Amino acid sequence: xxxxxxxxxxxxxxxxxxxxxxxxxxxxxxxxxxxxxxxxxxxxxxxxxxxxxxxxxxxxxxxxxxxxxxxxxxxxxxxxxxxxxxxxxxxxxxxxxxxxxxxxxxxxxxxxxxxxx
Amino acid sequence: xxxxxxxxxxxxxxxxxxxxxxxxxxxxxxxxxxxxxxxxxxxxxxxxxxxxxxxxxxxxxxxxxxxxxxxxxxxxxxxxxxxxxxxxxxxxxxxxxxxxxxx
Amino acid sequence: xxxxxxxxxxxxxxxxxxxxxxxxxxxxxxxxxxxxxxxxxxxxxxxxxxxxxxxxxxxxxxxxxxxxxxxxxxxxxxxxxxxxxxxxxxxxxxxxxxxxxxxxxxxxxxxxxxxxxxxxxxxxxxxxxxxxxxxxxxxxxxxxxxxxxxxxxxxxxxxxxxxxxxxxxxxxxxxxxxxxxxxxxxxxxxxxxxxxxxxxxxxxxxxxxxxxxxxxxxxxxxxxxxxxxxxxxxxxxxxxxxxxxxxxxxxxxxxxxxxxxxxxxxxxxxxxxxxxxxxxxxxxxxxxxxxxxxxxxxxxxxxxxxxxxxxxxxxxxxxxxxxxxxxxxxxxxxxxxxxxxxxxxxxxxxxxxxxxxxxxxxxxxxxxxxxxxxxxxxxxxxxxxxxxxxxxxxxxxxxxxxxxxxxxxxxxxxxxxxxxxxxxxxxxxxxxxxxxxxxxxxxxxxxxxxxxxxxxxxxxxxxxxxxxxxxxxxxxxxxxxxxxxxxxxxxxxxxxxxxxxxxxxxxxxxxxxxxxxxxxxxxxxxx
Numbered sequence: 151x152x153x154x155x156x157x158x159x160x161x162x163x164x165x166x167x168x169x170x171x172x173x174x175x176x177x178x179x180x181x182x183x184x185x186x187x188x189x190x191x192x193x194x195x196x197x198x199x200x201x202x203x204x205x206x207x208x209x210x211x212x213x214x215x216x217x218x219x220x221x222x223x224x225x226x227x228x229x230x231x232x233x234x235x236x237x238x239x240x241x242x243x244x245x246x247x248x249x250x251x252x253x254x255x256x257x258x259x260x261x262x263x264x265x266x267x
Numbered sequence: 268x269x270x271x272x273x274x275x276x277x278x279x280x281x282x283x284x285x286x287x288x289x290x291x292x293x294x295x296x297x298x299x300x301x302x303x304x305x306x307x308x309x310x311x312x313x314x315x316x317x318x319x320x321x322x323x324x325x326x327x328x329x330x331x332x333x334x335x336x337x338x339x340x341x342x343x344x345x346x347x348x349x350x351x352x353x354x355x356x357x358x359x360x361x362x363x364x365x366x367x368x369x370x
Numbered sequence: 371x372x373x374x375x376x377x378x379x380x381x382x383x384x385x386x387x388x389x390x391x392x393x394x395x396x397x398x399x400x401x402x403x404x405x406x407x408x409x410x411x412x413x414x415x416x417x418x419x420x421x422x423x424x425x426x427x428x429x430x431x432x433x434x435x436x437x438x439x440x441x442x443x444x445x446x447x448x449x450x451x452x453x454x455x456x457x458x459x460x461x462x463x464x465x466x467x468x469x470x471x472x473x474x475x476x477x478x479x480x481x482x483x484x485x486x487x488x489x490x491x492x493x494x495x496x497x498x499x500x501x502x503x504x505x506x507x508x509x510x511x512x513x514x515x516x517x518x519x520x521x522x523x524x525x526x527x528x529x530x531x532x533x534x535x536x537x538x539x540x541x542x543x544x545x546x547x548x549x550x551x552x553x554x555x556x557x558x559x560x561x562x563x564x565x566x567x568x569x570x571x572x573x574x575x576x577x578x579x580x581x582x583x584x585x586x587x588x589x590x591x592x593x594x595x596x597x598x599x600x601x602x603x604x605x606x607x608x609x610x611x612x613x614x615x616x617x618x619x620x621x622x623x624x625x626x627x628x629x630x631x632x633x634x635x636x637x638x639x640x641x642x643x644x645x646x647x648x649x650x651x652x653x654x655x656x657x658x659x660x661x662x663x664x665x666x667x668x669x670x671x672x673x674x675x676x677x678x679x680x681x682x683x684x685x686x687x688x689x690x691x692x693x694x695x696x697x698x699x700x701x702x703x704x705x706x707x708x709x710x711x712x713x714x715x716x717x718x719x720x721x722x723x724x725x726x727x728x729x730x731x732x733x734x735x736x737x738x739x740x741x742x743x744x745x746x747x748x749x750x751x752x753x754x755x756x757x758x759x760x761x762x763x764x765x766x767x768x769x770x771x772x773x774x775x776x777x778x779x780x781x782x783x784x785x786x787x788x789x790x791x792x793x794x795x796x797x798x799x800x801x802x803x804x805x806x807x808x809x810x811x812x813x814x815x816x817x818x819x820x821x822x823x824x825x826x827x828x829x830x831x832x833x834x835x836x837x838x839x840x841x842x843x844x845x846x847x848x849x850x851x852x853x854x855x856x857x858x859x860x861x862x863x864x865x866x867x868x869x870x871x872x873x874x875x876x877x878x879x880x881x882x883x884x885x886x887x888x889x890x891x892x893x894x895x896x897x
Contacts, residue, residue: 211347211351212351215343215344215347215348216344218340218343218344219340219341219344221340222336222337222340223337225333225336225337226333226337228333229330229333240380250399251395251399254399254402254403255402257403257406258402258403258405258406261406261407262406278560285549285553288549292542292546298538298542301542302542305542305545305546305549308546308549308553309549309552311553312549312552312553312556315553315556315557315560316556316559318560319556319559319560322560323560323563325563325564327507327559327564327565328556328559328565330507331506331507331510331555331556331559331565334507334510334511335510335552338510338511338514341514341518342514342518342545345518345521345522345541346521346541346545348522349521349522349525349534349537349538349541350538352525352528352534353534353538355528356528356529356531356534357531
């Protein structure tokens with residue numbers, strides 16, 4: 151059993167060794183000239199103009215939250231789809247009712263303007 | 268040495284994850300981290316349900332997992348909405364600062 | 371391998387047995403649509419619509435009560451037995467009273483009324499399902515439904531920091547508790563192999579369907595019971611899991627506090643009884659000790675902490691904790707009388723507790739500091755129509771005869787004596803005596819001390835009997851009432867009448883309560 155994992159172990163050692171070799175090699179061979187920009191944390195290559203603790207648009211969160219909510223409801227369709235044949239017509243109606251609930255929620259957030267970008 | 272995990276391993280893993288979640292809620296101060304710890308607790312319960320479902324050969328546990336997933340998503344949305352609404356009126360969020368009322 | 375065996379036999383009667391819930395769900399959708407499609411201010415429209423929906427649901431529940439309902443419907447996941455209906459009555463009445471005092475808040479705090487009422491109905495739906503759930507899954511969904519709605523409602527005054535704080539605190543602590551409860555459910559499922567409460571009880575009773583005989587002594591069962599106890603204790607604010615209660619009650623908008631202080635507890639206790647006293651009845655020895663300790667701690671801490679409060683909403687929060695303790699005493703009795711006592715207690719508690727919140731809400735919506743007890747000085751001389759019912763509520767909460775509170779407590783303690791738990795009753799009676807101090811302090815502030823500014827000569831003679839609803843606006847209140855001036859009167863006098871009537875003629879309702887308990891005990895095969 152345990153011998154099955156030996157290739158993985160070898161691969162991990164190789165990968166780790168490669169990374170370590172590179173880091174150590176640059177430390178030894180490269181010149182070290184620190185400047186203020188180099189020491190500051192990497193911020194997508196942009197100069198940091200404002201302190202990061204500031205307000206940022208809420209819109210993005212709202213859309214993300216709403217997406218999450220409607221997305222996860224899809225999980226209910228999987229078990230329903232599998233046994234739909236056995237559920238026959240009443241099962242179909244029940245799912246329509248479920249969708250009606252979601253639709254009312256969707257109309258609500260739409261009319262409330264939560265989706266305006 | 269037998270490394271095939273059995274149901275008890277998953278149950279123990281679930282218990283460990285649940286405990287980590289509890290510790291996270293009790294010790295951390297950032298609401299988002301507390302929030303993630305609660306999600307960790309819910310998901311460890313999901314693992315437990317799935318394990319029992321497999322062990323007992325009953326589908327109830329798996330249905331429960333679906334329900335918990337859906338409910339957890341709704342909880343995330345409500346929680347984030349509350350955090351955002353607090354953020355709109357206060358700059359910083361730290362649970363220790365929510366102390367207008369003496370608890 | 372899991373092989374699905376499906377028997378489709380959902381009849382119209384199944385749907386009929388969840389008719390009250392369906393009405394509430396439909397009403398919730400309707401209110402959301404009204405909110406976005408009807409332009410302008412629509413406080414009156416939405417308030418009336420909500421009241422009508424609640425009344426319809428009440429009528430449907432009453433009809434189910436009359437016909438006895440179905441013992442188990444929709445694949446044995448929900449019931450419409452009389453026990454569930456009895457709790458539905460408490461939930462619906464408290465929701466209606468809370469809705470009645472809401473318009474003032476909606477106009478002063480610029481609430482979005484459609485959203486607000488839709489959330490209230492969402493919480494009501496969760497609570498009714500909680501009281502009717504026969505499956506761990508339904509209980510969990512119902513619990514989350516009511517909790518999620520209440521988190522938002524507690525933080526509904528988005529720009530008032532205290533309300534935000536209340537919403538967020540409630541959210542964090544309550545979802546923490548939900549996770550505990552859920553883990554307990556998972557372990558219970560693992561031990562008994564079923565999520566149905568009835569199957570769990572037959573499994574633990576030892577005569578069932580391939581359930582191992584070792585289940586009752588499994589350590590997982592002990593852990594599961596412990597976790598579920600923690601979860602339930604958090605949700606119904608039992609000491610030592612009560613820390614969130616005063617903060618949330620103080621911070622949340624008053625109508626929401628009024629609603630959640632009664633209806634949430636009613637729903638949770640109904641489920642608590644169904645899970646512990648019914649489903650886990652055969653393993654009573656596993657949980658009785660813990661319940662005993664919780665009951666004593668709750669009564670002692672709740673009452674002593676209430677003594678130190680100067681804020682009415684915090685006082686009512688601690689009083690609510692103390693009352694949860696008395697209810698636990700009835701539950702710990704674990705006999706039919708104890709369970710009827712819990713059902714009756716909630717009906718009484720609905721009237722007396724929400725009544726007190728109506729008083730606070732009225733003062734707040736007329737622009738006064740309604741929750742500082744010190745500001746009640748001499749209020750009797752300025753507004754007797756408000757002070758008299760408030761006195762009734764305080765006497766009832768303290769448990770003086772002939773009020774509803776007295777009989778509720780009396781039956782609860784009688785049940786415990788019947789079960790032989792005299793120790794609990796002794797602690798209960800002593801702590802009740804302590805509670806008299808802080809309830810009567812409120813009454814004393816209202817009655818005995820002279821008013822600060824307003825000369826008491828204006829209204830020297832208190833009315834001999836409660837004035838009729840129509841006369842009240844004409845009485846000594848010079849401040850113009852914000853909106854729907856009748857709503858506070860209807861609310862406060864309904865509550866006062868309920869507190870008195872249940873105290874004078876409690877026997878009829880007690881019979882109903884015990885009928886409801888007989889129905890649920892029969893379902894679980896208990897005598």
